[in-house]
Amino acid sequence: MNERPAPVAQENALAPNDPLAILNSIGEVVYTWDIPSDRLEWGPNVRDVLGLPAAAVASGAAFNDLHAPDSRASRFETIMKSQLRDQGAGVRYNIQYGMRIDLPSGERAPTTWIEDTGRWFADQNGKPVRAHGVLRNFSAMRNDGQTSVLAANFDPLTGTLSRTRLAEQVSRQLENAKRRHSNFAFILLGIEQLSEINRRFGFNVGDELLAGLGLYLRSQLRITDAIARYAGNRFALVLESCDQQKMLAAGRRLGKLIGDRKFDTSAGPMSCSVRMGGLVAPTDARSVQTIFQHAEEALLTSRSRSAERFVAFEPSLALNDRKRRTQAMADAIVSALNDRRISIALQPIINAASGQPALYEALLRLRLENGDVMSPAAIFPIAEKTGLVQLLDRRVLELALERMSADPTLHLTVNVSSMTLHDIGWVDQIQALLAMHPGTAGRLVIEITETCAIEDIESTCRAIGDIKALGVKVAMDDFGAGHTSFRNLRRLQVDMIKIDGAFIENLTRSADDRFFVRTLIELAKHLSIPVVAEWIENRETADLLTEWQVDYFQGDYFGAASEDAARGRAQSQVSAA
Incomplete structure (x- = not known):
């Protein structure tokens, strides 16, 4: 934002309760825009609010030229392209946008953020002819706790x-x-x-x-x-x-x-x-x-x-070939959904203190027409690229809730993709499915990946809050693979962290991985978030993680994922281990 010019001493200084003094104190200026003539008239404090003389923004065109290209709205487009009709009392608007006001030195200035509130009025043909309103410069409010618009x-x-x-x-x-x-x-x-x-x-x-x-x-x-x-x-x-x-x-x-x-x-x-x-x-x-x-x-x-x-x-030819393979896989996914050839396999997540399964992760399985079973790693990249991942996520959740309804002691975790998590209707779908399966919300955990969480941190925070409001817990999967900052992890308020298995896999052979995993565990402990270690394949790794006080274990050493009698087989494996 431009530095505000030093106030000039005036013979008749404004009293503290003067309307102009009040407008200056809150960074607001009034304006009137005569659209046919494009004349833009400002209140006398326009320089104090924008750092510009009224002559510099005396027309709608001149004002629009200062509009920051990365803003999502403008006054001109809001009024001139409005689908609303003036019924005689004008049409209200409230928009936020950025302005680029160059410094006197000619240097590039940071964006000045504006909230613009007013009404526009139409002539007898419905065409906008006049607008008046109040413009507020809220760039200076970033440190005043009023950051919701900027943060989003x-x-x-x-x-x-x-x-x-x-x-x-x-x-x-x-x-x-x-x-x-x-x-x-x-x-x-x-x-x-x-x-x-x-x-x-x-x-x-x-x-x-x-x-x-x-x-x-x-x-x-x-x-x-x-x-x-x-x-x-x-x-x-x-x-x-x-x-x-x-x-x-x-x-x-x-x-x-x-x-x-x-x-x-x-x-x-x-x-x-x-x-x-x-x-x-x-x-x-x-x-x-x-x-x-x-x-x-x-x-x-x-x-x-x-x-x-x-x-x-x-x-390229390679790209075209990839597209053909992508289409074939997309067709296979649609066919499997239609023919009910989507199922789930359950892998136990072991309580480190008791050595018994605390919950199970529901993993998608897709069976082809020839009987072959495809793993999630082969399915999800194509499903995300073709927009089918949300259908798969919903089907896995449906199957998980059906299992939980049939077994009131069963606790499950279900993975969701970034596309699903940030879908505005996803939480409503969860709520509707939970209503069909009473008593399951408190036994369900939704897993989101760390990379998914940081794609849009504000949207993720809102989604997590909405999911937890339903009584469902949220876990961050693949923690350590992305780049979540400490402060963002605190903001997300997840109920559980699952450390990326890529770091667990070589734990006994890599000093770097041991240092990194211990750092992640200490961070989680500091924030009082339970930790799950994935991909545990041997006793040595399990013993090391036990020493570091990991809360839960998951991996083939404690039980492989299985569709048939998954819980019984996993239980016997845990006991044997």
């Missing part, structure tokens, strides 16, 4: 756009590009070896590196470009009016700048190595989901080519 739109760690706002930004860019017959670039940038940095130096250092890179990337982009926290170690860049040649040049430039730079952290100056994948839209993709998918494919390709730090998406 921005990643709290890096200050970049949230995943939700990114989707809105890309959607708006698609509309503009189609209307103007232009292109824009979408680039995914991933930090290499962030997991290793977290393991060696701690999550706080990893967070500092992410925050530093986010700030640096923002400083290197044009005012019309946008940057968002895509997920975990990845940022997304949206470059307006950019063809492939410009995109490649921008990618090479950013890669070199980042590679040559040291980022300050509490562990000392740290280098940062990145890889990038990008595409030009709408040339390479015409929907938000396809843009994300193609960029992920390009980034994945860059990771497999040691010499290429930036890879541009391009259709």
Whole structure:
């Protein structure tokens, strides 16, 4: 936000109860917009609120020119594209948007965030002709506890756009590009070896590196470009009016700048190595989901080519072949759902203190028409890509609740995907299914992955709160695989943590894994969150985890997942162990 000009001493100073003094104290200014003439008149305190003279924003067009490109709303679009009708009393609006007001030095200024409340009025033909309202500058309120709007739109760690706002930004860019017959670039940038940095130096250092890179990337982009926290170690860049040649040049430039730079952290100056994948839209993709998918494919390709730090998406025979395989798998999933060939296998989760099963994880099994059974690892990537994962998640939950209704002593955990968790109707579906199976809510645990949780931390917090309000517990699965910060883990308020099995698998052979797992356990203990260790395959690993006071064990050593008489067989295995 611009620094407010020093107040000029006036002969007739405003009294404390003067309306203008009150408006200044709360950062508000009134305005009237005559739409046919585009004349925009402001209250006398416009300079105090915006740091601009009234002459600089004397028209709707001049005001709209200051609109930040990464905002999801504007006054002009809200009024001129409104589907509401003026019935004689005007039409109320309340919107939030950002403005870019350059500093006197000409330097790029941070976004000034505005809340705009008013009414617009129409002529006899229903066309908007006048609007008046109150504009409030709430950028200064970030430290006053009034952060709900900002928190929903921005990643709290890096200050970049949230995943939700990114989707809105890309959607708006698609509309503009189609209307103007232009292109824009979408680039995914991933930090290499962030997991290793977290393991060696701690999550706080990893967070500092992410925050530093986010700030640096923002400083290197044009005012019309946008940057968002895509997920975990990845940022997304949206470059307006950019063809492939410009995109490649921008990618090479950013890669070199980042590679040559040291980022300050509490562990000392740290280098940062990145890889990038990008595409030009709408040339390479015409929907938000396809843009994300193609960029992920390009980034994945860059990771497999040691010499290429930036890879541009391009259709290929291999990609077309992959699409055919994807379609075949999607058809198999739909067929299995229709023919009721989806089932669940139960794997015990053992109470470390008693040595007995405390609950079981319900794992999806898909049986093909020829009788072969497919594992979740082969199913879910395709299901997520084709939009079928929500149907699978619902079916697994249905089967789990049926088992629990039949056995009142059974406690189950059920995995849900990111797409399902962030679906606005998912909690209602859970509630409806629980109503069909009374008494099961308190015995059900919903598992979400760490990566899923941090894709949109605000949305995840709301979803977890809604699920827990139903009496259902929530566990974070694959903990340690993503990059959840300590403060976000506290905010999420999960009931259980399941440490990623990749770190447990080599526990007896890797000193780094032992250090990392002990760190995760101590963190969870500090937050009073029970810990489950997965993928336990031998006695040595179990003994080590017992020494570190892990609460629950899971893995083939204590019982493999089984569809038939799963609980009986698992019980005997636990007793034998």
